[in-house]
Amino acid sequence: xxxxxxxxxxxxxxxxxxxxxxxxxxxxxxxxxxxxxxxxxxxxxxxxxxxxxxxxxxxxxxxxxxxxxxxxxxxxxxxxxxxxxxxxxxxxxxxxxxxxxxxxxxxxxxxxxxxxxxxxxxxxxxxxxxxxxxxxxxxxxxxxxxxxxxxxxxxxxxxxxxxxxxxxxxxxxxxxxxxxxxxxxxxxxxxxxxxxxxxxxxx
Numbered sequence: 001x002x003x004x005x006x007x008x009x010x011x012x013x014x015x016x017x018x019x020x021x022x023x024x025x026x027x028x029x030x031x032x033x034x035x036x037x038x039x040x041x042x043x044x045x046x047x048x049x050x051x052x053x054x055x056x057x058x059x060x061x062x063x064x065x066x067x068x069x070x071x072x073x074x075x076x077x078x079x080x081x082x083x084x085x086x087x088x089x090x091x092x093x094x095x096x097x098x099x100x101x102x103x104x105x106x107x108x109x110x111x112x113x114x115x116x117x118x119x120x121x122x123x124x125x126x127x128x129x130x131x132x133x134x135x136x137x138x139x140x141x142x143x144x145x146x147x148x149x150x151x152x153x154x155x156x157x158x159x160x161x162x163x164x165x166x167x168x169x170x171x172x173x174x175x176x177x178x179x180x181x182x183x184x185x186x187x188x189x190x191x192x193x194x195x196x197x198x199x200x201x202x203x
Contacts, residue, residue: 011044012044012046013041013043013066013139014065015067015068016050016056016065016068016070018049018056019049019069020074030128031049033132034136035047037139038139048063052074060093067097067098067138068097071101071102072102072103073104087099098138099116099117100119101116101117104121104122117138
């Protein structure tokens with residue numbers, strides 16, 4: 001029905017979530033909550049849950065994401081790499097995606113990197129519920145930026161369309177001012193007939 005049509009027309013929103021407690025999150029339904037939240041924003045959620053930095057690196061080689069969530073204390077399965085190493089890898093790939101790192105540590109190390117957020121849930125009673133709220137807030141931020149880009153694209157297209165009209169007006173005036181039989185024929189071939197064809201396609 002119409003609902004399925006609207007759903008199919010939704011923009012895909014891709015999330016990368018890196019945490020070695022994947023099964024715990026899935027059992028608690030945290031992944032479903034995030035996906036339902038994205039659906040509520042009329043986007044089509046695509047959530048990828050990775051259990052190690054190494055797995056996340058492999059995924060990033062072939063897929064771009066709208067937002068990344070990661071446990072800061074997660075380590076690579078084959079090395080001692082942690083969150084700061086993951087940040088470095090992501091930025092080396094020229095990925096400017098917004099990233100939320102979270103940790104049970106009392107304090108996270110200072111990182112002066114753009115588009116990186118840190119959240120410590122040390123000592124909080126409902127730590128994971130608060131984490132989910134932070135995730136939703138970051139999703140909102142990325143969507144606001146997407147809307148800004150869409151609006152800007154619309155302004156550019158409007159200007160281009162107006163320029164097309166002006167160009168056609170100039171051409172038409174040129175043909176009128178310099179009217180000859182040859183120009184009349186050219187005008188009919190290149191402007192009148194083409195516009196008629198476009199109108200037929202539209203109808």
